[in-house]
Amino acid sequence: MTDTLIAIRPATPDDVPLIRQLIVELAEYERMRDAAVATDAALREQLFGAQPVAEVLLGEVDGQPAGFALFFHNFSTFLGQRGLYLEDLFVRPQFRGAGLGKRLMATLARLAVQRGCGRFEWSVLDWNTPSIGFYRSIGAVGMDEWTVQRLQGDALHALAARDEL
Structure with a gap:
């Protein structure tokens, strides 16, 4: 691909269906298709609503998403x-x-760097050796002494409902 044209641009509200499709494709790659339940409406609100909580860059190769x-x-x-946290790259x-x-x-x-962030971080599945190799090739260092912890669904709601611990 010697004459490949790569373009990167910020997503717009019109890109929401494409973003959702890319999320589904990522979920399939990560063997988590059933977990990808985001809707166009939810993504539109969270990415482009009154209080956006995340941003998206879209990459095109030779004009194709x-x-x-x-x-x-x-x-x-x-x-x-503050830091910059990469939730998903696909x-x-x-x-x-x-x-x-x-x-x-x-x-x-x-x-x-432009936004004055002290860190740029992300997580990667431990079985995803191609991605881990890619990240090492660009200078990333694994934080192997840290483990991700998560509360969601019933467990999140149960803890939120407790008055005392």
């Missing part, structure tokens, strides 16, 4: 600075190897 990055800001109490299989993943990551790194 090829991938996306969904990200938001978090905060490091130790640094006293490049469609037929476009892998064209350089889109590296371009998306570099664009996000530039945004983090």
Whole structure:
């Protein structure tokens, strides 16, 4: 792919159906298709409503939608600075190897620097060795001493309903 044209742009409300489709494709790749229940309406509200909570960059290869990055800001109490957290990065299989993943990551790194972020972080499934290798190739360091913890569904609601601990 020597003469490949790669373009990256911020998503717009008109892109919501494409974003949802890319999320479904990512969920299928991650063997979690049943977990991808986001609707166009929910994505439109959360990404482009009165109080957006995340942003999306779309990547195109030769004018075709090829991938996306969904990200938001978090905060490091130790640094006293906000950070940029990459929730999802996905490049469609037929476009892998064209350089889109590296371009998306570099664009996000530039945004983090421009916005005064002290960190740029993300999680990756431990079985996803191609992605882990890619992340190492761009200089990322694994935080192996940390594990993700999650409350959702019934457990989240049960804890929220407790008055005492």
